[in-house]
Amino acid sequence: MLNYYYCYVAAIGDVNHELLLRSVLFNESTYSSQVIPRRNLTETVQISLKWTFIRLEGLTWKDDYLVWDPSQYGGKSYITASGKEVWTPDFRIYNKLESSFLSDGLQAERVLVKYDGTVMTQPSGDLSTICNANIELFPADCQECSIILGTTAVNLRQMLVWDQNESIGGYEEHEDDHAFWKILKVEKKPVFSSTIIFYIYMQRLPxxxxxxxxxxxxxxxxxxxxxxxxxxxxxxxxxxxxxxxxxxxxxxxxxxxxxxxxxxxxxxxxxxxxxxxxxxxxxxxxxxxxxxxxxKPEIEKCKCRLNSVHPIMEDSIGNDDHVIAFNDNDIATNDDKNRTLLQPRNTVTWLKIIGYKKLMNYLRPVKIxxxxxxxxxxxxxxxxxxxxxxxxxxxxxxxxx
Incomplete structure (x- = not known):
């Protein structure tokens, strides 16, 4: 029936091979995205996981119903489809933090279907996971974080398998170079057939x-x-x-x-x-x-101002013409005082006194x-x-x- 339908359409002339292929593969009477993609329902669907530190690079699985001969469809070896059109695993990241990443599984993603039934998808979006960080040594701290990947426990016939071609042992740092972290080691630990935990050991670049x-x-x-x-x-x-x-x-x-x-x-x-x-x-x-x-207290400031004023001479006489007269004896007495003040003193003694004053100034409680x-x-x-x-x-x- 399939070959007859194809020959009939091909005889018309130019054929849209992809449209024809989709009408055959996604026929509601022969295919459902809600049914496990195995002709033998007792078989398990192995989901190959390809992952690096920067991103989740892809998920791959086999769909027994999405198989065709490329020679019969104009050499068409692959098609792309919506995640709602084909069967997709109930893939989840269990320890994610307030992210819409994979909130609906893979239904919102685009998938690539090859002629041999291989289905591949690369989830897009930002992912934040929970990590109990120890910041005691920040900014030179080392952290151990885990990412829990898996499928829902409702369907036990979905098994996650790490992609052997992209094994953790073959992890290369330059491919996942990060601006703030240095990856020291990555380990995987299968918990169940449907769950894998990745442990990431990393050191912050300070x-x-x-x-x-x-x-x-x-x-x-x-x-x-x-x-x-x-x-x-x-x-x-x-x-x-x-x-x-x-x-x-x-x-x-x-x-x-x-x-x-x-x-x-x-x-x-x-x-x-x-x-x-x-x-x-x-x-x-x-x-x-x-x-x-x-x-300094305000009183001392007033004293300084008073001392700077020239003393008023006694016996000064003022009249209407503002004439001031001084006593000759007072003038002579003042001259004698000035000569006494201008007499040379012992320089060494003053230096000693000045040094002593400086020392006492530094030994004051305030200075100490x-x-x-x-x-x-x-x-x-x-x-x-x-x-x-x-x-x-x-x-x-x-x-x-």
């Missing part, structure tokens, strides 16, 4: 975070130390310290936007920023305390407090940098060995 976060934070920590050398009586010291503290806050917000929400552990870079921010906050507090203690605060901030900054450096230079991952 270069991006070093150049964009760690280096600016290190520069800010140096500026925070240099703020101690700004004079205390200058108001710029407090404003400079507050500016540095706010800059640390901006960088900290940038880091928190990258990290997943996790209350179990604090990341290494988070501890690094906390130490630097605390030292910056202590520097600002120290500047406020020193500025308050170095402030400033020096101790400087050393504490310097030690905290050095400790934070050394700790972060040791973490980032440790390239060993226990999960990838």
């Amino acid at each position: 270069s991006h975070y070093i150049y964009n976060i760690v280096f600016p934070a290190s520069a800010l920590s140096i500026l925070a130390i240099l703020a101690f050398f700004i004079p205390i009586d200058a108001g710029e010291r407090i404003s400079f310290g507050i500016t540095i503290f706010l800059s640390f806050m901006v960088l900290m917000l940038q880091v928190s936007s990258v990290l997943p929400e996790n209350s179990k552990s604090i990341s290494a870079i988070g501890k690094y920023f906390l130490q630097l921010m605390c030292s910056s906050l202590v520097a600002v507090f120290s500047s406020v305390v020193l500025s308050y203690n170095e402030r 407090f400033d020096l101790v605060t400087l050393l504490a901030c310097l030690i905290a900054s050095i400790h934070a940098h050394i700790e972060l450096y040791m973490i980032m230079t440790d390239t060993t991952c226990s999960s990838g060995t």
